Amino acid sequence: MITCDEFFAEFGDYLENRVSPEVRHELELHLSQCRACYVLCDSTRKTVKIVTDSTSFELPPDVADPIVDRVMEKIRKQIP
């Protein structure tokens, strides 16, 4: 079985589904037998999902609209 360091080296690509089937098999074999790596992997996946679903850093319309209005006003002034 691969070591935790070897698992960690492939971890980023594994999260992104960028590993070959052979490597995936090795990593998942490790996960099935290493509680620490399993928790790390599971919680990182959940982190990514929470962040992706969070609708963070949305631009509220009451912020966007005045900016666009100011931009259009300046543009109209530039047009002869």
Place this chain on the structure above:
Amino acid sequence: VQILECVAVTAIGIFVDTLQAGLGVVPDFEPPSAFTEKKAHLLSGGARPSEGGLGVPLLPVIAVEDPDAGLVAEVQGGRVEVFEELIHRHTRCIYRTLMAILADPEETKDAMQETLLSAFKHIGGFKGRSKFSTWLVSIARNTAFQRLRQRKNVESLDEDGSDRNEDFRPRQVRAWQDDPEQLHSKEEIRQIVERGIMGLPAKYRVVVMLRDIEQLPTDDVAKLLGLSVPATKTRLVRGRLMLREALSRHFTVGAEKAGA
């Protein structure tokens, strides 16, 4: 004979198109700021991006299908008012790109106005070789980087090997709840995530925001920031691990509800 001629002409056309695509084409827009291809600085210490180098390459440079093409053509044809509809489609993406780099809501608003005005100024030179949205984001990036260079305390985004020294190794290894998002309201989660991301070192924050919030492909994030793909992937996984650490207390087994 006519059929043969038609096939031959089509084949030559495809060959030429393929050749052009393979060679790449000149970007639509010469970014106003200058960065070396592999180095992009977020902030301070006196180490500044070198002047006079080539701009960070824009994303795709091959002709692409673009849902904005019609509106862009109208603006280029003199229908200035259409620009308003065009930019309304992309304000969120521009805002997130600017926030990812600047991490300052007020400065981001100013930079957004600057970005949109710059886009209007240069839209005549946009030839549709990249998507309009990609072109717009590259202007936002340049605007943000220019502003960062004017700040006094600047962190580096360079690929200088300093990643090795960052404290990204996991410390919190308690299991998370099966369905952690049920622990908090949507608004609480949004606040937890925003605080967590803003607490990351700049070089990780930018990559995590562009990949996981704006959901750009990793390769596009790399090009946008002028980083290599391996460096971008390294920063992404480390940024995610740091963020996991920051979020852990809200989502582990036994975490209290509404702990935001």
